[in-house]
Amino acid sequence: MERDMFLHSAPPTSPDPPLLEARSLSVGYERRRVLDKISFGAARGELIGLIGPNGAGKSTLMKTLGRALTPLSGTAFLEGRPLDAFSAKAFARRVAYLPQRTEPTFSYTVREIVLAGRYPYLSWWQGEGRADREVAEAAMAYTGIRALADASIDQISGGQLQRVLLAKVLAQQTPVLLLDEPATGLDLMYQEELFRFSRALAAAGKTILVVVHELSLAARFCSRLILIGKGRCMADGTPDEVLRPKILSEAYDTDVCVGTHPVTHHYDIYTKVQPPAEEQACLRILLGEEGFHGRW
Amino acid sequence: MGVGRRGKAAHGAFPVLVLAILLAFFFSLCAGQYDIDPLAILEKAMEMLGIPVRSGAPLTAEQEAVLLHIRAPRTLVGFLAGAGLAVSGAVLQGIFRNPLADPGIIGATAGASLGACLAIGMGLASGMLLALPVAAFLGAIFAALLAVALAMRHGRIGTLALLLSGVVVGMFLAAVTAAVLTSLDASKMQQYLFWTIGSLDYRRWDHVLLGLFPILISALLMMALSRHLDILALGEAEARAVGMRVTAYRAIFLALAALSTATAVCISGSIGFVGLVVPHAVRLLLGPGYRRLLPASFLAGGAFLVFCDAAGRILLPTGEIRVGIMTAFLGAPYFLFLLRRYVYRI
Numbered sequence: 001m002e003r004d005m006f007l008h009s010a011p012p013t014s015p016d017p018p019l020l021e022a023r024s025l026s027v028g029y030e031r032r033r034v035l036d037k038i039s040f041g042a043a044r045g046e047l048i049g050l051i052g053p054n055g056a057g058k059s060t061l062m063k064t065l066g067r068a069l070t071p072l073s074g075t076a077f078l079e080g081r082p083l084d085a086f087s088a089k090a091f092a093r094r095v096a097y098l099p100q101r102t103e104p105t106f107s108y109t110v111r112e113i114v115l116a117g118r119y120p121y122l123s124w125w126q127g128e129g130r131a132d133r134e135v136a137e138a139a140m141a142y143t144g145i146r147a148l149a150d151a152s153i154d155q156i157s158g159g160q161l162q163r164v165l166l167a168k169v170l171a172q173q174t175p176v177l178l179l180d181e182p183a184t185g186l187d188l189m190y191q192e193e194l195f196r197f198s199r200a201l202a203a204a205g206k207t208i209l210v211v212v213h214e215l216s217l218a219a220r221f222c223s224r225l226i227l228i229g230k231g232r233c234m235a236d237g238t239p240d241e242v243l244r245p246k247i248l249s250e251a252y253d254t255d256v257c258v259g260t261h262p263v264t265h266h267y268d269i270y271t272k273v274q275p276p277a278e279e280q281a282c283l284r285i286l287l288g289e290e291g292f293h294g295r296w
Numbered sequence: 297m298g299v300g301r302r303g304k305a306a307h308g309a310f311p312v313l314v315l316a317i318l319l320a321f322f323f324s325l326c327a328g329q330y331d332i333d334p335l336a337i338l339e340k341a342m343e344m345l346g347i348p349v350r351s352g353a354p355l356t357a358e359q360e361a362v363l364l365h366i367r368a369p370r371t372l373v374g375f376l377a378g379a380g381l382a383v384s385g386a387v388l389q390g391i392f393r394n395p396l397a398d399p400g401i402i403g404a405t406a407g408a409s410l411g412a413c414l415a416i417g418m419g420l421a422s423g424m425l426l427a428l429p430v431a432a433f434l435g436a437i438f439a440a441l442l443a444v445a446l447a448m449r450h451g452r453i454g455t456l457a458l459l460l461s462g463v464v465v466g467m468f469l470a471a472v473t474a475a476v477l478t479s480l481d482a483s484k485m486q487q488y489l490f491w492t493i494g495s496l497d498y499r500r501w502d503h504v505l506l507g508l509f510p511i512l513i514s515a516l517l518m519m520a521l522s523r524h525l526d527i528l529a530l531g532e533a534e535a536r537a538v539g540m541r542v543t544a545y546r547a548i549f550l551a552l553a554a555l556s557t558a559t560a561v562c563i564s565g566s567i568g569f570v571g572l573v574v575p576h577a578v579r580l581l582l583g584p585g586y587r588r589l590l591p592a593s594f595l596a597g598g599a600f601l602v603f604c605d606a607a608g609r610i611l612l613p614t615g616e617i618r619v620g621i622m623t624a625f626l627g628a629p630y631f632l633f634l635l636r637r638y639v640y641r642i
Binding site for chain 1: 530
C-alpha cells in the first residue's frame with residue numbers, strides 16, 4: 001500500500017543490536033500471569049506501537065519494562081544487560097516511563113513537575129543546578145508549554161497536562177521512552193500532536209514504545225506494531241503486516257474489518273457485529289414497556 | 297522553583313514569620329497571673345542580647361525568676377512542639393498524598409496516650425518529672441513502628457495499607473488505653489484527662505532540653521531532604537519512574553516524622569490541629585514545594601502554638617485556657633477563612 005510511505009522507509013529489522021530486548025518474558029501479578037514468554041527487540045530509532053484489546057497486558061508489559069513490576073520469568077535486557085543490573089537512577093537515566101493516567105495531587109507548578117525529570121541526575125544531597133534548569137526549559141519549549149511554566153498543574157487542561165508529562169520524561173534525557181496510553185482521552189489535536197512528537201523523537205534516535213488504542217492512529221505514526229492478545233504476542237511487524245482482518249479478528253474476538261479511507265488513505269478499522277436478539281429484548285425493557293416514543 | 301502567582305507571598309513570607317515568632321514570644325513572656333511590666337521584659341531581653349538600655353524600672357528578683365524559670369521554658373517548649381508537629385504533618389501529607397494526614401495518622405498519638413496512661417496508672421508520673429514524657433515518647437514510637445511493620449509487604453510500604461494500619465493500630469491502642477483508664481481512680485483519671493488536652497503548664501528547662509535535639513535534628517534532616525518529598529508527593533509510580541528508591545525514602549521520612557511527633561507529644565501532651573492546619577495554611581500561601589513548605593511550617597507551627605498558649609492565658613487571666621483547646625478555637629476559623637478565600641485543590 002502507498003499510504004504514508006515515508007513513515008515506513010526505515011526497515012523494520014534494523015541491523016543495530018536491540019537497545020531494549022525481551023527474551024521469553026512472562027509478566028503479570030502474584031496470582032495472575034498476563035503474558036507468557038514474549039520476545040522482541042527494539043532498536044535505536046524505532047517507534048513501536050503496542051496494540052491489543054483491553055486487559056491484554058499492554059500496560060503490564062510496559063510496567064515490567066519500566067521496572068515498576070518484576071517479571072514472573074524470563075529477562076528483559078537494556079543495552080545487553082538485564083534490567084535489574086542497573087541502579088534505580090542509572091535505569092532512569094536510560095529509560096523514561098510515563099505511567100498511565102497520572103493524577104497529580106498538590107498544586108505544583110508545571111516547571112516543578114518537569115524538573116522532577118532531573119531527579120536521576122542528582123545525588124541525594126544535591127539540588128537542581130543551572131544545567132538541569134536549562135534542560136527543563138528546553139523540554140518545556142519543545143512541547144510548547146513554556147508559557148505555562150508557572151501555572152499550577154490543576155489549572156491546565158488534560159491535553160496540556162499530557163504535554164507537561166511528556167516534557168518531564170524528555171527532561172530525563174533517556175534513549176528509551178515508554179509511554180503508556182499517552183493519547184487516551186485527549187482531543188484529536190493533542191492525540192496527533194503527541195504522535196508527531198514521538199515520530200520526530202524517534203527520527204532523532206530515541207527508541208519509543210507506546211501503548212495505543214486507536215489502531216489507525218498507530219498505523220499512521222508507528223514504524224512497527226506489536227499486537228498483544230490471548231496472553232501472547234500475536235503479531236509483530238510493520239502496520240501493513242499486522243493490521244490484517246484475520247489477525248485482528250482473532251485478537252479482538254470479533255469480526256474486524258480493515259479498509260482504507262477514500263480521502264486520507266489512512267487505515268479505517270471497524271467491527272462488524274450483529275446485535276443479538278437478547279440485546280434487542282433488553283433494549284425494549286430499558287426504553288420502557290411501550291418503548292421510547294410511547295412515553296412522549 | 298516555580299514562583300509566579302505565589303511569588304509575592306513567597307518573598308515576604310520569611311521575614312513575616314520571624315516577626316510573628318518574635319511577637320508571639322513577647323506575648324507569651326508578658327502573659328500570666330504574675331504581673332510584670334512588658335517594657336521591663338523588653339529591656340531585660342535587650343540586656344541579655346548585649347544591648348544596654350537605660351533602665352526605668354528594673355525587674356525584681358521574683359519577676360526575673362518567673363520569667364526565666366516559668367515563662368521562658370514554657371514558651372520554648374511550645375515553640376518546639378508546634379514546630380515539630382507542623383513539620384511532621386506537612387511530611388506525612390506528602391507521603392500519603394492525603395490532605396487529611398496529620399501526625400496522628402500513623403498511630404503515634406494513640407501510642408503516646410497509652411504510654412502516658414500507663415505511666416500515670418503505675419504512679420510513675422507524680423514521682424518523676426520525666427516519667428510521663430518518656431513513657432509517651434516510647435508509646436508513640438512503638439505505635440508508629442507497629443503500623444509500619446503491619447503495612448509492609450514484599451519490601452514495599454503501600455500508602456493505603458499504612459493509612460489503614462495506622463488508623464487500626466490507633467483504634468486498638470485507644471481501646472487498650474480505655475481499658476486501663478477504667479481501672480484507675482478518679483484523681484489519676486483526671487491527671488490523664490488533663491494530659492490528653494495538652495498543656496504547657498509547669499514546663500521546665502528539662503522539657504526544653506528533652507525536646508530540643510530530637511525535634512531540631514529531625515526537622516533539619518527533613519528539610520535537607522525536602523527535594524525528595526516533592527518527588528514522593530507525585531505518587532509511587534512517578535517516583536519510581538524517575539529512579540527514586542521509594543521504600544527507603546518513605547521509611548526515612550516516616551521515622552523522622554514519628555520521632556518529631558513523639559517528641560512533641562512527649563513534651564507538650566497531645567495537641568491537635570497544629571499538624572493538620574498549619575501545613576495547609578502554608579501551602580495555600582506559598583505553594584506545595586517542600587523546600588519552602590518545611591521551613592515555613594516549622595516557623596509558623598512554632599509561632600502558632602506559642603501564640604495560642606499566650607492567648608489562652610490572656611483570655612482567662614485567673615487561670616488559663618489550655619493550649620490544646622486554643623489551637624482548635626483559633627485554628628479552625630482561620631483555616632476555614634483561608635479555605636473560602638482561596639480556591640483550594642490539594
